[in-house]
Amino acid sequence: MWNWIQKFSSPKYFYDMSAKLIPWFAIPALVIGVYGLYLGLFVAPPDYQQGESYRIIFIHVPAAWMSLFVYMVMAISAGIGLIWQIRLADVVAAASAPIGASFTFLALVTGSLWGKPMWGTYWVWDARLTSELILLFLYFGYMALQSSIEDQRQADKASGLLAIVGVVNIPIIHYSVEWWNTLHQGATVAKFDKPSMHIDMLIPLLLMALAFKLFYAAVVLVRARNEALYRDRNRRWVRELIEKI
Amino acid sequence: MNKRSRRKMLVAMVIFGVSIATVLALTAFDENLLYFYSPTQIHEGEAPQNRSFRVGGLVVDGSVRREENSLAVQFDLTDNAAVVPVTYTGILPDLFREGQGIVAMGRLDASGLFVADEVLAKHDENYMPPEVADALNTAHEAGKSGQPTTY
Numbered sequence: 001m002w003n004w005i006q007k008f009s010s011p012k013y014f015y016d017m018s019a020k021l022i023p024w025f026a027i028p029a030l031v032i033g034v035y036g037l038y039l040g041l042f043v044a045p046p047d048y049q050q051g052e053s054y055r056i057i058f059i060h061v062p063a064a065w066m067s068l069f070v071y072m073v074m075a076i077s078a079g080i081g082l083i084w085q086i087r088l089a090d091v092v093a094a095a096s097a098p099i100g101a102s103f104t105f106l107a108l109v110t111g112s113l114w115g116k117p118m119w120g121t122y123w124v125w126d127a128r129l130t131s132e133l134i135l136l137f138l139y140f141g142y143m144a145l146q147s148s149i150e151d152q153r154q155a156d157k158a159s160g161l162l163a164i165v166g167v168v169n170i171p172i173i174h175y176s177v178e179w180w181n182t183l184h185q186g187a188t189v190a191k192f193d194k195p196s197m198h199i200d201m202l203i204p205l206l207l208m209a210l211a212f213k214l215f216y217a218a219v220v221l222v223r224a225r226n227e228a229l230y231r232d233r234n235r236r237w238v239r240e241l242i243e244k245i
Numbered sequence: 246m247n248k249r250s251r252r253k254m255l256v257a258m259v260i261f262g263v264s265i266a267t268v269l270a271l272t273a274f275d276e277n278l279l280y281f282y283s284p285t286q287i288h289e290g291e292a293p294q295n296r297s298f299r300v301g302g303l304v305v306d307g308s309v310r311r312e313e314n315s316l317a318v319q320f321d322l323t324d325n326a327a328v329v330p331v332t333y334t335g336i337l338p339d340l341f342r343e344g345q346g347i348v349a350m351g352r353l354d355a356s357g358l359f360v361a362d363e364v365l366a367k368h369d370e371n372y373m374p375p376e377v378a379d380a381l382n383t384a385h386e387a388g389k390s391g392q393p394t395t396y
Binding site for chain 2: 045046047048049050054057079082083084117118119120121124125126127161164165167168172180181182183185186187188196197198200201
């Protein structure tokens with residue numbers, strides 16, 4: 001079992017395998033994303049209260065879900081890297097951080113643009129918005145630690161610990177709308193109850209969420225390949241790869 | 246204990262310690278994290294007296310009175326238990342209407358009138374086409390039969 005994991009998590013094996021995997025994520029991401037956007041922007045009915053403006057939900061909500069999902073991937077990878085010292089796990093964590101930060105930023109910007117016409121303000125310091133902003137700073141902190149510590153193993157250790165500590169923020173973001181009175185409304189889809197959304201709006205939303213997930217899978221593979229190459233730049237397998245070119 | 250399980254322990258301890266610290270901190274800051282007070286809390290005297298705070302609730306049907314020749318507007322806010330009268334001068338957000346949930350920032354005057362200097366609209370987590378909302382309303386009006394609505 002242990003040898004098996006060692007073999008499949010070797011950067012060289014990953015580098016060869018991931019090249020074949022990327023199109024299987026990238027192409028469905030594009031197709032489902034375009035179809036989901038078309039359904040969301042043109043086919044889905046307007047909302048009874050917010051009219052057409054609610055359509056930003058098809059970007060805002062998938063981006064917000066991904067900001068949490070990518071953080072969990074990053075923290076779990078960092079934890080695996082820290083405990084079992086699997087180098088590929090640290091590579092995946094480091095490759096995920098900028099993607100997660102981008103999703104968080106996108107969620108904050110689209111939320112802000114949605115807030116102005118509906119709530120009457122771009123920004124309020126309520127628990128949901130503030131905890132999501134803290135998530136952005138956690139990503140930034142991880143990236144800063146990664147790039148400011150010279151020794152790669154020390155950098156992985158320090159930034160990985162930060163990623164793990166930051167996990168406490170994830171349930172806070174999710175439950176903030178239940179635990180406190182917030183301006184942000186409660187959960188529509190991610191709850192035990194039936195989703196409070198009409199089926200014609202729900203389907204494009206779930207399609208967009210799927211497209212965002214596939215997009216992340218494709219991008220994280222591309223970034224992790226680069227990261228693996230860079231980290232192993234002095235190892236034999238990378239040298240041999242270069243000589244072949 | 247070998248190195249690997251020592252690192253496992255370390256990670257578990259970090260998660261545990263930080264969680265405890267966060268729970269304690271959040272409990273301590275609970276009051277400050279409350280984005281708004283409800284009309285019931287104001288009636289029970291939980292709201293601060295001499296500084297501005299936010300109140301959230303539903304605009305009572307038929308309570309909105311606009312002054313002619315100015316932007317001043319008066320309305321009642323309720324959480325279906327208590328009512329707080331609110332006055333505001335300015336432009337209201339698009340979603341402001343009777344029955345709508347809103348959050349107002351301001352302070353209480355001596356007579357118990359809430360003088361707001363900012364009014365934000367809160368919307369619920371329900372998304373549906375207008376026809377469905379109309380149908381739901383009609384069903385609700387006609388005998389209030391069927392399942393209770395949750396919003």
